[in-house]
Amino acid sequence: MTVMSPAATDASPQPKPSRGSGPVVLRGLLRNKLAAVALAVLVLLLVAAVFAPLLAPYDPNTQNLLLRLRPPAWQDGGSGAHLLGTDQLGRDMLSRVVYGTRVSLLVGAGAALLAGVIGTVVGLASGYFGGWADRTLMRLADVQLAFPSLLLALAVVGFLGSGLWVVIVVLGFTGWVSYARVVRSEVMSLRTRDFVTEARAIGVRDVTIMRRHLLPNVMAPLATIGTLHVAAAIVAEASLSYLGLGVPKGTVTWGGMLSDGQLYLGTSWWVAVFPGIALMLTSLAINITGDALRDVADPKAYRR
Amino acid sequence: MSALTLDQPPAPAKSTTRRPDRAGLLREVAKRLVTALFVLLCTATVAFFLVRLSGDPVKILLPPDATAEQEQVLRHSLGLDQSLFAQYLDYLRGLLHLDFGDSLVYGQPVGEILADRLPATIELAAAALAVTLVIAVPAGILAAMRRGRGTDNTVMTGVLLGQSTPPFWVGILLILVFAVWLRALPASGYGTLANLVLPAVTLAVYSVAVVARLLRSSLIDVLSCDHIRSARAKGFGPLQVVLRHGLRNASLPVVTVVGLEVGNLLGGAILTERVFSWPGVGQLTVEAISNRDFPLVQATVLFFAATFVVVNLLVDLSYSFLDPRVRTSR
Numbered sequence: 001m002t003v004m005s006p007a008a009t010d011a012s013p014q015p016k017p018s019r020g021s022g023p024v025v026l027r028g029l030l031r032n033k034l035a036a037v038a039l040a041v042l043v044l045l046l047v048a049a050v051f052a053p054l055l056a057p058y059d060p061n062t063q064n065l066l067l068r069l070r071p072p073a074w075q076d077g078g079s080g081a082h083l084l085g086t087d088q089l090g091r092d093m094l095s096r097v098v099y100g101t102r103v104s105l106l107v108g109a110g111a112a113l114l115a116g117v118i119g120t121v122v123g124l125a126s127g128y129f130g131g132w133a134d135r136t137l138m139r140l141a142d143v144q145l146a147f148p149s150l151l152l153a154l155a156v157v158g159f160l161g162s163g164l165w166v167v168i169v170v171l172g173f174t175g176w177v178s179y180a181r182v183v184r185s186e187v188m189s190l191r192t193r194d195f196v197t198e199a200r201a202i203g204v205r206d207v208t209i210m211r212r213h214l215l216p217n218v219m220a221p222l223a224t225i226g227t228l229h230v231a232a233a234i235v236a237e238a239s240l241s242y243l244g245l246g247v248p249k250g251t252v253t254w255g256g257m258l259s260d261g262q263l264y265l266g267t268s269w270w271v272a273v274f275p276g277i278a279l280m281l282t283s284l285a286i287n288i289t290g291d292a293l294r295d296v297a298d299p300k301a302y303r304r
Numbered sequence: 305m306s307a308l309t310l311d312q313p314p315a316p317a318k319s320t321t322r323r324p325d326r327a328g329l330l331r332e333v334a335k336r337l338v339t340a341l342f343v344l345l346c347t348a349t350v351a352f353f354l355v356r357l358s359g360d361p362v363k364i365l366l367p368p369d370a371t372a373e374q375e376q377v378l379r380h381s382l383g384l385d386q387s388l389f390a391q392y393l394d395y396l397r398g399l400l401h402l403d404f405g406d407s408l409v410y411g412q413p414v415g416e417i418l419a420d421r422l423p424a425t426i427e428l429a430a431a432a433l434a435v436t437l438v439i440a441v442p443a444g445i446l447a448a449m450r451r452g453r454g455t456d457n458t459v460m461t462g463v464l465l466g467q468s469t470p471p472f473w474v475g476i477l478l479i480l481v482f483a484v485w486l487r488a489l490p491a492s493g494y495g496t497l498a499n500l501v502l503p504a505v506t507l508a509v510y511s512v513a514v515v516a517r518l519l520r521s522s523l524i525d526v527l528s529c530d531h532i533r534s535a536r537a538k539g540f541g542p543l544q545v546v547l548r549h550g551l552r553n554a555s556l557p558v559v560t561v562v563g564l565e566v567g568n569l570l571g572g573a574i575l576t577e578r579v580f581s582w583p584g585v586g587q588l589t590v591e592a593i594s595n596r597d598f599p600l601v602q603a604t605v606l607f608f609a610a611t612f613v614v615v616n617l618l619v620d621l622s623y624s625f626l627d628p629r630v631r632t633s634r
Contacts, residue, residue, distance in 0.1 A: 142339070143346040145564065146612045150571030151589065151605060158593035158601075159355055235470045239575055242472050243590055258476060262579070265480055265491075273480070276473045283468040291464075 028296035035292030041285040049101040056095035057083075060252045064090035069268040085270045088260060093270060097278050099252040104234045104282060107168055107247075111233035112226050114172025119179025120222060124210045126180065127187030134184070141177045149174035150239060157245045164247050167240060171233045179225055186218045220297040227290035231283045238279050254279045336620055340613045347609040348602070352395055355598035356388065364596050365408060382408070395602070404606075405599035407592075414603040418585065424494060425573060425584035431504035432569075436511045443512070444519030445546055451524060459516060466513030471572045475506040475579035492581040499580075507576040511562070511569055518561055523554040563619030566612050 029035045048055060064086070071078040072085040072093075084093035126137040153170045160166060190196060191214070199209050240246030241255030249256070254275040261272025362379050379385045383394060398405060404414035447459035482502060483491035493499045526532065527550055535549045536542075574586035581587070585604060592600035 139339075139342070143343050145567060146343045146609045146616075147347055147350065147605075148567045148570045148608050148612065150574060151608055154574075154590065154593050155351070155354055155601060155605060159596065160357060231468065239470060239472065239571070242575070243578060245590075245593065255472075258473065262476055262479075265476065265484055269480055269484070272476050276476060280469050280473060283470070284464065287464060287468045 025293070025296050029289070029292050032292045032295070034288055038285040038288035038292070041281060042289060045101055045105065045282055045285070048098050049105045052099050052102055056092075056098040058092040058095040060091060060096045060099040061250070062091060066090065069264060069271070071268070072270050084274050085268070087257070087271045088264055088268075093274050096252050096257060097254070097274050100254040100257060100275060100278060101282075103164065103241075103247055103251055103253045104237065104279070107164070107171065107237040108230040108234040108286070110168040111171035111175060111236075112229040114168065115175035115229060115233075116179050116222060116226050118172065119176035120183050120215070120218070122176065123180040123183025123218075124187055124214060127184035128191055128206065128210055128214065130188075137180070138184075141180055144174070144177050147174075150236060153236065153240055154243065154245050157240060162246060162248050164251065167237055167246055171236050175229055175233065178229070179222065182221050182225055183218050186221060187214050190214055190217055224290055224294040224297060227286060227293055231286035231290065234286070235279070235283055333621065336617055340617050343613055344606070344610060348396070348399060348606055349392075351602045351605040352392055355596075355601050361408065361596060361598060399606075404603040407597050407600045409592075409595050409597045409600070414599050417588065417600065418603055418607060421583060421585045421588045424582060425577070425586060427500065428503055428507060428576065428582060428584060429569075429573065431500050432507035432511065435504050435508035436515055439508070440512045440515035441519065444516040444523065445551070447516065447520040448523035448527065449542060449546060451520075456520075459520070463513045463517045466509050467517075469509065470575070471506055471510060472575045472579050474509045475502065475576060478502045478506060479579070494583050503576050503580045503582055506579065507569070507572055510572055511565065514565055515558060515562065518558045519554060522557045523550055526550045526554045529553075559619055559622065563616045566615045570608050570611060 029039060067082070067086050067090040069088055070082055070086040070090075073080050073083045075085075078085060082092050082094070084097065086092055087096070122137050122141075126134045149171075152174050153167070156170045157166055196209060196213055199213055204212075237246055238253065238255030238258070241253040242259045244256075244259060246255060247253050257275035258272050258279070261268075261270075261275065264271050362375050362382070362384060366375060366378060376385075383391060386394070395405075402415060404418075406412065407414050407417055410417055443459045443462070447456040450456050479491045479502065482489040489501055490499055491502075523546065527546070532545055532549055535545045540548070570586075573584070574589060576582065577584045577586035578590055585607060588600070589604040589608075591597075592604055
């Protein structure tokens with residue numbers, strides 16, 4: 001997870017020695033039982049997303065109007081052919097829930113990555129240069145915060161058209177502020193440290209200092225924020241799809257399924273409940289992992 | 305959307321040696337006001353250009369077989385035949401007079417439509433705030449007082465669940481349980497107290513989690529301070545210590561972060577109103593976006609941004625009034 005900064009090892013002690021490397025972090029995560037379970041759920045979800053065509057018993061879009069709104073297998077009228085029942089068009093619920101994992105994880109990871117890159121660049125520049133650059137960028141962050149991100153995403157998708165990539169880009173561009181703020185405050189405390197001033201004194205270029213000496217030291221908080229942001233982005237995508245302004249109709253999304261399912265709540269609870277459970281489980285597992293990651297990366301900070 | 309900013313309660317303000325003076329406070333207020341206006345101007349500008357990137361609204365409004373002449377007439381009546389810059393100046397001039405133009409779909413002035421829908425949203429928000437305070441404050445206090453024990457773990461599990469559950473899923477679950485299965489409360493509708501219960505609880509779930517979590521961690525910080533130890537030594541009971549000496553100090557960071565969370569809460573309101581077909585501004589916004597009713601979209605976007613800005617302005621000011629140490633620390 002954290003790459004040791006070469007200059008940090010010889011010029012001065014690593015600023016935050018408590019932050020370990022990959023295997024240490026993983027071991028720390030696994031020691032926390034709840035986090036271990038959450039991690040297992042995440043692995044399962046990842047497997048479901050990657051191998052959806054192999055795992056899903058049916059094509060998620062194949063309709064069978066003779067088998068509309070069949071209940072799950074354990075209820076009266078249900079059958080083993082459709083374990084979680086069927087929806088209003090006779091499509092297999094299990095297959096749709098499995099396929100829904102794909103959009104959720106793709107949007108979550110894509111948006112978090114994009115927001116992370118933007119936020120890190122802004123935060124590094126803002127914290128390292130200070131002065132007017134810092135003031136301008138932080139003012140920009142204020143404006144971004146005042147614009148409710150769900151509303152901005154809705155407006156962009158509503159006016160520019162829906163699509164998987166539009167959603168990823170929009171959620172990426174609305175989520176960068178928290179990354180930028182954290183990176184900025186870390187960098188501001190790092191930039192006066194000896195290993196940075198010495199690098200500057202021997203004429204290392206600013207970009208190189210940021211990349212080689214500052215970036216590695218902010219990776220741990222970035223990983224935590226990134227993980228939590230994946231969950232936020234997944235929920236945001238589901239919200240957009242629920243409102244009918246997310247990923248286009250033909251694509252299987254949990255949010256879209258929830259929106260359909262709400263219409264049939266009176267008679268067929270399973271159409272809304274299974275995608276809802278999948279969504280909540282995913283968001284919960286990622287949030288637990290993120291919290292645990294923070295505890296491992298920075299043991300002083302939370303667990304109070 | 306992101307629950308990221310709220311995890312870290314802001315550090316308690318550092319005391320300074322400078323004495324608070326009136327002129328300094330006024331200057332601070334003026335600076336905040338200028339910033340707020342700047343933020344609103346930026347938002348208005350983004351909203352203006354965003355809705356115009358989508359292509360020609362005239363083409364969307366008219367049926368496909370409309371003649372070029374009809375198009376021309378409509379374009380002129382909407383002011384769309386002017387240059388983009390002229391339209392922008394017009395729009396800003398209108399904003400100064402609180403004139404947001406006429407809705408393309410309803411034909412009414414946008415301001416009137418907004419005013420029409422506002423009471424429902426305020427009612428929902430107020431009810432959700434009440435639910436939040438009634439649940440989150442005792443939960444936060446209890447968790448902080450019994451830190452690490454069963455009660456604390458229960459509260460923190462609830463917090464985790466509340467923060468991970470999207471509002472529309474909460475709403476659907478509540479409808480399923482209380483409207484479909486128990487038949488105790490209506491699934492939608494507006495006007496009676498029974499109609500208000502489920503939407504208010506739905507909207508409150510996220511903020512209950514945020515407030516309880518923050519209040520807990522900030523109380524835990526405060527409870528380790530010297531004045532609390534003195535209060536204990538003087539023989540006050542644990543609950544008395546918390547209520548009389550801890551809560552006010554602990555509430556400061558909570559108030560600040562809740563201000564920043566207003567954006568998320570507004571997003572939650574949009575979703576909650578949609579789930580329960582609640583006739584408020586959130587529902588109006590989604591409709592306006594779906595209809596590409598761009599004067600209405602501009603106004604609702606600005607409305608939400610203004611709400612955020614005003615709440616945060618109030619939070620900033622109340623913070624510096626509540627805690628004298630903050631007044632001159634900047």
